[in-house]
Amino acid sequence: MIMERGVIIYKKEVAPNIFKMIIKADDIAEKIKAGQFIVLMTTERGERIPLTVAESDGCKGTITIFVQRAGKSTYELTDMSDGSKLYSLSGPNGRASEIEKVEGNVVFVCGGVGTAVMYPVLKANKEFGNRLIAIMGAKTKELFILRDEIEKISDQIIICTDDGSVGAKGFTTNILEELIKSGIKVGKVIVAGPPMMMKLIAEITQKYAISTVASLVAIMIDGTGMCGGCRVGINNGSKFVCCDGPEFDAHKVNWGDLLLRQMVYAEEEKISLERYKEKERCYE
Amino acid sequence: MSKDKKGIEIARQIPDVRKPEQRIEDFNEVSRGFSREKAILEASRCLQCKKPKCCEGCPAKIDIPAFIKLITEGRFIEAGLKIKESNPLPQVCGRVCPQEIQCEKSCILGIKEQPVAIGAMERYLGDFLAQEDSQGLKTVVSLNILTKNGKKVAAVGSGPASLSLAFELVKLGYEITIFEALHEFGGVLVYGIPEFRLPKEIVKKEIAFLEKLGVKFIKDCVIGKIKSLDDLRREFNAVFLGLGAGTPLFFNISGENLCGVYSANEYLTRVNLMKAYLFPEYDTPILKRDRVVVLGGGNVALDAARTAIRLQASQVTILYRRTIEEMPARLEEIHHAEEEGVNFQFLASPIKFIGENGWLKRIKCQEMEFYDVGVNGRKKVRPIENSNFFIDCDVAIVAIGATSNKILINESKGLVINKMGYIEVDNNGKTSLEGVYAGGDITSGSATVILALGAGKRAALAIYSYLSNEQLK
Numbered sequence: 148m149i150m151e152r153g154v155i156i157y158k159k160e161v162a163p164n165i166f167k168m169i170i171k172a173d174d175i176a177e178k179i180k181a182g183q184f185i186v187l188m189t190t191e192r193g194e195r196i197p198l199t200v201a202e203s204d205g206c207k208g209t210i211t212i213f214v215q216r217a218g219k220s221t222y223e224l225t226d227m228s229d230g231s232k233l234y235s236l237s238g239p240n241g242r243a244s245e246i247e248k249v250e251g252n253v254v255f256v257c258g259g260v261g262t263a264v265m266y267p268v269l270k271a272n273k274e275f276g277n278r279l280i281a282i283m284g285a286k287t288k289e290l291f292i293l294r295d296e297i298e299k300i301s302d303q304i305i306i307c308t309d310d311g312s313v314g315a316k317g318f319t320t321n322i323l324e325e326l327i328k329s330g331i332k333v334g335k336v337i338v339a340g341p342p343m344m345m346k347l348i349a350e351i352t353q354k355y356a357i358s359t360v361a362s363l364v365a366i367m368i369d370g371t372g373m374c375g376g377c378r379v380g381i382n383n384g385s386k387f388v389c390c391d392g393p394e395f396d397a398h399k400v401n402w403g404d405l406l407l408r409q410m411v412y413a414e415e416e417k418i419s420l421e422r423y424k425e426k427e428r429c430y431e
Numbered sequence: 432m433s434k435d436k437k438g439i440e441i442a443r444q445i446p447d448v449r450k451p452e453q454r455i456e457d458f459n460e461v462s463r464g465f466s467r468e469k470a471i472l473e474a475s476r477c478l479q480c481k482k483p484k485c486c487e488g489c490p491a492k493i494d495i496p497a498f499i500k501l502i503t504e505g506r507f508i509e510a511g512l513k514i515k516e517s518n519p520l521p522q523v524c525g526r527v528c529p530q531e532i533q534c535e536k537s538c539i540l541g542i543k544e545q546p547v548a549i550g551a552m553e554r555y556l557g558d559f560l561a562q563e564d565s566q567g568l569k570t571v572v573s574l575n576i577l578t579k580n581g582k583k584v585a586a587v588g589s590g591p592a593s594l595s596l597a598f599e600l601v602k603l604g605y606e607i608t609i610f611e612a613l614h615e616f617g618g619v620l621v622y623g624i625p626e627f628r629l630p631k632e633i634v635k636k637e638i639a640f641l642e643k644l645g646v647k648f649i650k651d652c653v654i655g656k657i658k659s660l661d662d663l664r665r666e667f668n669a670v671f672l673g674l675g676a677g678t679p680l681f682f683n684i685s686g687e688n689l690c691g692v693y694s695a696n697e698y699l700t701r702v703n704l705m706k707a708y709l710f711p712e713y714d715t716p717i718l719k720r721d722r723v724v725v726l727g728g729g730n731v732a733l734d735a736a737r738t739a740i741r742l743q744a745s746q747v748t749i750l751y752r753r754t755i756e757e758m759p760a761r762l763e764e765i766h767h768a769e770e771e772g773v774n775f776q777f778l779a780s781p782i783k784f785i786g787e788n789g790w791l792k793r794i795k796c797q798e799m800e801f802y803d804v805g806v807n808g809r810k811k812v813r814p815i816e817n818s819n820f821f822i823d824c825d826v827a828i829v830a831i832g833a834t835s836n837k838i839l840i841n842e843s844k845g846l847v848i849n850k851m852g853y854i855e856v857d858n859n860g861k862t863s864l865e866g867v868y869a870g871g872d873i874t875s876g877s878a879t880v881i882l883a884l885g886a887g888k889r890a891a892l893a894i895y896s897y898l899s900n901e902q903l904k
Binding site for chain 2: 152174175178188192193194195219220234235236237238239240368369371372373374375376378379380384385387390401403404407408410411412415416418419422
């Protein structure tokens with residue numbers, strides 16, 4: 148049977164409030180490269196939401212995404228059942244990761260669902276022959292995703308949790324700084340996760356003058372450079388995350404801008420989510 | 432002769448327009464258009480010139496006197512079909528064309544008195560035809576569609592340029608596939624122009640009609656990403672690029688990334704395409720705030736300002752660096768905006784967006800003055816020293832135009848771009864690549880729907896002649 152683009156063929160809650168979803172998308176699976184993302188809509192009335200693709204299978208024609216429930220759209224998406232179809236799915240969007248030969252280690256700092264962003268980039272770096280160290284952080288041990296997969300391809304992996312339930316107790320920032328101080332040669336740092344974490348990582352690596360790439364997430368509509376809603380300060384100018392990014396030199400990003408712009412619709416998102424949950428309750 | 436005389440005695444008919452206090456309460460259409468009586472009266476004003484100037488002023492080359500004559504004879508369907516011969520979108524053009532600088536500007540009657548209201552009649556006929564021939568049977572029959580010739584043409588982007596190209600080529604027997612990046616078809620007609628000027632239902636019906644004629648529409652497809660231009664050149668006999676001018680310009684001044692600062696593209700796309708005015712029924716939000724400043728003087732600026740009024744802003748100001756005389760926006764739209772309570776502040780320009788806790792609070796501006804006239808006849812402005820002032824506001828909308836979207840351009844080797852960043856074409860829309868044509872805003876920069884339609888039509892004829900090696904007469 149030929150399934151149409153956008154059919155959900157697998158869904159599982161792999162960590163509290165984090166869902167792994169496999170979606171049919173032959174042409175996207177074939178074209179997508181590490182670092183690129185997709186834009187999807189759950190229903191005709193939905194938002195256009197950008198999501199990074201963690202895995203793609205060109206043979207099966209599928210893409211895998213990890214979705215953390217946060218607002219209405221992610222709740223609605225993760226409430227969709229196997230076999231149902233997204234209203235809209237397009238991609239790949241954004242520029243692919245620039246993979247280069249790095250002297251010393253490439254350190255990947257993965258926070259929360261940012262790990263899904265890092266996984267294909269890790270793989271691409273591995274194939275390129277770089278030596279990889281992964282630092283994975285989460286609030287608590289249940290919240291890790293793709294841990295086994297990343298462990299398998301990394302030369303070294305360091306786990307930390309905010310509560311110390313597994314690995315070192317502390318933040319990825321502390322681990323990275325310790326790692327640098329230990330004298331291990333860090334040629335490049337690549338980071339994806341909550342903006343605040345990325346900002347702090349950038350501050351550390353700036354201190355040690357280590358080239359650092361951050362994979363940014365921004366609010367966007369079309370995802371093709373048409374609305375400019377995802378613009379972010381880079382050096383003294385502005386760039387669009389959707390088509391100039393999503394990866395940028397972390398030392399040039401205006402993190403203050405980025406952090407604030409994430410919050411623009413906090414009030415509206417609350418209204419939307421409450422309304423959705425209310426509706427769900429009515430159905431039950 | 433008596434008819435001419437009688438015609439001149441009748442004053443130009445004015446379409447019914449909803450009252451400002453009523454229309455700012457919703458997003459429904461502002462103008463109700465002509466009644467049948469008004470259309471007939473207005474048609475009788477036409478002089479039926481032997482050498483009509485109006486047609487020369489029309490980028491789509493509609494036979495204007497012919498359709499007006501059919502109105503005077505009460506033959507409305509035939510009149511509508513007469514327009515459809517040359518323009519697939521009379522309902523759209525009758526609403527958004529700047530007739531006052533095109534057909535109506537050239538109207539001979541207009542030399543001595545008010546020109547014939549061609550646009551309003553076009554709209555009337557478009558609407559009439561859509562209602563009376565809702566299934567498109569009469570239209571299909573009248574179009575004289577040739578049988579399929581087996582040749583395939585791709586159009587990238589589903590805005591007016593591609594729609595017009597598809598309409599022309601499907602009639603000539605080509606198989607047309609239109610690729611659209613977004614989840615809806617129509618380009619600027621659906622994401623840019625607000626519902627109160629152009630109901631989206633009209634665009635949907637026009638697309639549905641083209642589908643009936645056999646045009647294939649594919650959504651969610653970003654050419655340059657999921658498929659390359661080379662892929663299309665391999666799969667199709669010819670390719671048309673109707674991408675639009677898809678990237679908004681900003682001032683590049685301090686504070687432009689504050690929360691509350693939008694590009695007009697984003698503001699309008701949220702409201703029009705994503706239906707943010709119906710939030711939370713629809714999921715995409717928009718900031719509904721009291722004080723809104725729109726920066727710019729074109730139709731897009733006015734659309735944004737009038738949208739803000741409808742989103743219950745209590746104070747909406749358009750800040751423009753020249754004066755009302757130089758505004759590129761249509762006069763009719765300026766009047767509508769004034770009626771709806773939009774304020775204008777002329778000869779002023781922003782120099783800094785100032786915020787508190789990341790949110791826009793005010794704009795630092797400066798006064799401007801004229802000092803010279805440019806080669807294009809456009810008056811040049813410069814800042815007046817020590818003239819800084821502040822405007823308090825919660826939302827600012829930057830509406831200073833757009834530039835070309837580079838996604839496809841950057842990934843297409845051999846496609847020659849001009850100094851302004853747009854695709855270089857000859858008069859027929861031919862690009863530097865064999866079999867690749869382009870038209871609309873992606874070649875001209877931001878312009879009008881009708882110019883895009885005209886460009887699509889010219890490119891269609893050029894593709895026809897390229898693929899059949901015979902010139903269409």
